[in-house]
Amino acid sequence: MPPYPSGSPAVIVDPFSSGGLYAPAFRAAGVPTVAVVSYPEIPQAYAGSFQPADFDEILTLTGDEAPLVERLRALRPRCVLPGAEIGVELADRLAAQVVPDVANVPGLAAARRHKYAMARAVSAAGLPVIRQLCTDDPDEVAAWLDTEQLTGHDLVVKPPKSASTDGVTRIAGGHHWRREFQAQLGQLNQWGIRNDQMLVQEYATGTEYVVDVFSHAGNHTVTDVCRYRKVDSGGQMAVYESMDWVPEDRPEVPELVRYTRGVLDAVGFRWGAAHVEVMMTADGPRLIEVNARPHGGGHPRFCRAATGDSQVDRAVAYFTGRRALPSGYELRRRVRVVFLISRASGVVRNAEVLDAIREVKSHHVSAVPVRNGDRIAPTKDLLGTLSLGFVVLAHEDPEQLDADHAEVRRIESLLTVDPEEDTA
Numbered sequence: 423m424p425p426y427p428s429g430s431p432a433v434i435v436d437p438f439s440s441g442g443l444y445a446p447a448f449r450a451a452g453v454p455t456v457a458v459v460s461y462p463e464i465p466q467a468y469a470g471s472f473q474p475a476d477f478d479e480i481l482t483l484t485g486d487e488a489p490l491v492e493r494l495r496a497l498r499p500r501c502v503l504p505g506a507e508i509g510v511e512l513a514d515r516l517a518a519q520v521v522p523d524v525a526n527v528p529g530l531a532a533a534r535r536h537k538y539a540m541a542r543a544v545s546a547a548g549l550p551v552i553r554q555l556c557t558d559d560p561d562e563v564a565a566w567l568d569t570e571q572l573t574g575h576d577l578v579v580k581p582p583k584s585a586s587t588d589g590v591t592r593i594a595g596g597h598h599w600r601r602e603f604q605a606q607l608g609q610l611n612q613w614g615i616r617n618d619q620m621l622v623q624e625y626a627t628g629t630e631y632v633v634d635v636f637s638h639a640g641n642h643t644v645t646d647v648c649r650y651r652k653v654d655s656g657g658q659m660a661v662y663e664s665m666d667w668v669p670e671d672r673p674e675v676p677e678l679v680r681y682t683r684g685v686l687d688a689v690g691f692r693w694g695a696a697h698v699e700v701m702m703t704a705d706g707p708r709l710i711e712v713n714a715r716p717h718g719g720g721h722p723r724f725c726r727a728a729t730g731d732s733q734v735d736r737a738v739a740y741f742t743g744r745r746a747l748p749s750g751y752e753l754r755r756r757v758r759v760v761f762l763i764s765r766a767s768g769v770v771r772n773a774e775v776l777d778a779i780r781e782v783k784s785h786h787v788s789a790v791p792v793r794n795g796d797r798i799a800p801t802k803d804l805l806g807t808l809s810l811g812f813v814v815l816a817h818e819d820p821e822q823l824d825a826d827h828a829e830v831r832r833i834e835s836l837l838t839v840d841p842e843e844d845t846a
Contacts, residue, residue, distance in 0.1 A: 453742060456480070458481045606620055632700070643748060770837065779830055
């Protein structure tokens with residue numbers, strides 16, 4: 423790693439969600455930070471996570487990237503990193519022009535954002551992937567289903583450039599897949615991106631994991647491995663029930679890590695934080711998707727409670743030269759995120775009952791924004807889950823986590839939702 427000039431900043435593109443944690447961490451290490459914002463108006467899902475006061479300078483993309491590149495070159499930054507999913511493509515382009523020595527492979531940029539392009543790149547590298555097709559033609563899908571002998575099987579339909587499970591839909595038995603395909607085709611997703619094509623996949627079964635890394639010069643250091651639990655929502659899939667940090671000595675971890683490192687090499691990821699979702703099936707690991715940015719939802723803060731480290735901390739350590747980075751992690755304390763789930767539509771009448779969640783023994787931190795008078799709907803995806811809130815439990819004893827997890831669900835069940843003012 424080369425020495426950096428005094429005052430050389432870290433540039434964070436769209437520093438939202440967990441990307442907002444970069445600025446205070448770099449500032450604590452004596453490094454100024456510059457924000458690049460690619461949207462004239464910040465998407466609602468990210469609005470609360472952007473803290474302008476954390477940055478020494480804020481630059482906004484207004485259309486032409488050339489003045490932005492010129493300004494960034496003048497600042498001589500040490501890195502250009504994406505903070506949130508919507509900033510991945512712009513960060514890739516800016517890094518290639520401003521800090522090419524610490525940029526991901528430009529020719530594979532699409533494979534780090536577009537879900538079908540990433541699957542094709544991973545398959546081309548010789549790694550197994552979930553069978554899938556991306557197109558705007560439903561007749562092409564029908565022919566593909568016949569060829570792959572998937573007609574009548576469970577399917578997944580989703581936008582190729584969504585995030586946070588936005589638009590991800592399970593089609594049980596493949597029934598009426600055309601309806602869901604055509605309903606989303608041409609629409610704007612949660613991030614204002616038009617779904618010009620749709621991705622159709624076979625429905626993979628198994629246990630879903632996420633492998634989080636910080637990479638430097640293609641060395642993919644693992645900061646944590648987490649396991650998801652989900653519940654069936656009756657159509658829309660991916661309703662997260664909880665997420666556990668996995669001990670590094672669990673037997674599945676080496677295979678997950680090997681596969682993930684191969685995936686990252688295949689998509690040309692060499693620098694920064696990545697959040698890689700993998701399904702461990704009966705036939706081995708299969709890629710769900712690569713997210714070439716930090717694990718969202720404030721995950722690095724919770725990872726510190728579990729391991730004493732995080733993707734953000736490793737980025738700061740590397741780009742300041744303060745310490746050598748380990749290749750893996752050590753779980754010091756059991757940590758679990760419990761996602762609160764709304765099971766009814768209507769108006770909340772007794773949100774104060776959720777205050778008791780803070781009294782469970784292993785409570786570490788919680789975000790429960792719902793208030794009396796709020797209108798809610800049944801949770802259908804991760805964005806809906808986060809809108810009701812989540813709880814982070816941390817304790818040395820896994821049995822205590824289990825007991826407190828059950829207590830959180832009991833408290834959640836006391837929430838009263840008035841159906842007379844239905845929001846559906």
